[in-house]
Amino acid sequence: MHAMYSPHVRRDAVSLVDSGISHAEVSRRMGINRSTLRAWTRDRSLVDRYADTDHCPRCEPIPAPPGRRDAYGYLLGLYLGDGCLTPAGDHTKGVWRLRVMCSDAWPGLIELCAGSMAAIRPDHKVSRVPSTGCTEVHSNWKHWPCLFPQHGPGRKHDRTIALEPWQRDIVEEHPEQFVRGLVHSDGSRVLNRIRRSLPDGGVKHYEYPRYHFTNVSADITALFTDALDLLGVPWRVHTIKGNGSRRDKHVVSVSQRDAVARMDAFVGPKY
Numbered sequence: 001m002h003a004m005y006s007p008h009v010r011r012d013a014v015s016l017v018d019s020g021i022s023h024a025e026v027s028r029r030m031g032i033n034r035s036t037l038r039a040w041t042r043d044r045s046l047v048d049r050y051a052d053t054d055h056c057p058r059c060e061p062i063p064a065p066p067g068r069r070d071a072y073g074y075l076l077g078l079y080l081g082d083g084c085l086t087p088a089g090d091h092t093k094g095v096w097r098l099r100v101m102c103s104d105a106w107p108g109l110i111e112l113c114a115g116s117m118a119a120i121r122p123d124h125k126v127s128r129v130p131s132t133g134c135t136e137v138h139s140n141w142k143h144w145p146c147l148f149p150q151h152g153p154g155r156k157h158d159r160t161i162a163l164e165p166w167q168r169d170i171v172e173e174h175p176e177q178f179v180r181g182l183v184h185s186d187g188s189r190v191l192n193r194i195r196r197s198l199p200d201g202g203v204k205h206y207e208y209p210r211y212h213f214t215n216v217s218a219d220i221t222a223l224f225t226d227a228l229d230l231l232g233v234p235w236r237v238h239t240i241k242g243n244g245s246r247r248d249k250h251v252v253s254v255s256q257r258d259a260v261a262r263m264d265a266f267v268g269p270k271y
């Protein structure tokens with residue numbers, strides 16, 4: 001009965017359940033019979049798990065990138081936008097917590113974020129901590145710094161942020177996922193309303209959607225615009241000068257109609 005599903009389907013299904021999505025929803029999404037799904041989550045030995053639960057692809061004798069490259073591209077965007085690594089609980093054990101703040105403004109973001117963490121590290125718990133206007137999604141692991149080598153002392157905008165070659169390969173392979181992650185964490189889709197007077201004395205309102213991405217790190221801003229270039233999405237950037245302790249902010253905007261439609265297709269509109 002279980003032989004008809006490949007090991008990675010079984011693992012993905014159980015990861016989704018571990019990330020907090022209901023059996024019914026996982027069953028509907030993946031087209032897996034609910035009783036089969038229940039059997040997998042009840043008896044984990046039916047699922048082809050990593051032999052070593054601390055399996056880290058970067059700590060292999062020959063370091064490898066994470067297996068789920070699309071999920072990693074998205075999670076990397078979320079991490080660089082608004083994520084961080086902090087020592088978890090009893091840090092004498094060297095455990096790190098990957099934390100991403102998910103704004104309520106993007107419907108479905110909490111689930112997407114939790115799903116990508118679960119895909120990168122199957123069979124482990126992903127937690128959600130609701131707060132005002134946002135929810136923190138986090139997961140604990142010793143090896144998060146291996147997967148996010150941009151982690152370092154101080155804040156991201158005070159350091160040089162450069163991708164390692166294996167990360168660049170993933171971004172070039174999945175630029176849509178990377179852009180989507182960055183926009184979901186540090187971007188927004190806004191409607192510009194323009195009022196026009198008509199010759200007959202009436203008034204008409206036009207609405208122009210556009211995307212904004214705002215970051216204080218010039219390096220992260222450049223990673224974002226490089227990925228837009230790969231996708232052929234035209235953009236403009238302007239810098240809002242800071243003063244005193246306030247830093248310069250870089251604001252990238254995508255406003256051409258075709259470009260916004262292209263972004264809508266993979267970033268998803270803000271409802």
Ligand SMILES: [Zn+2]
Binds near residue numbers: 056
């Ligand atoms: Zn590692």
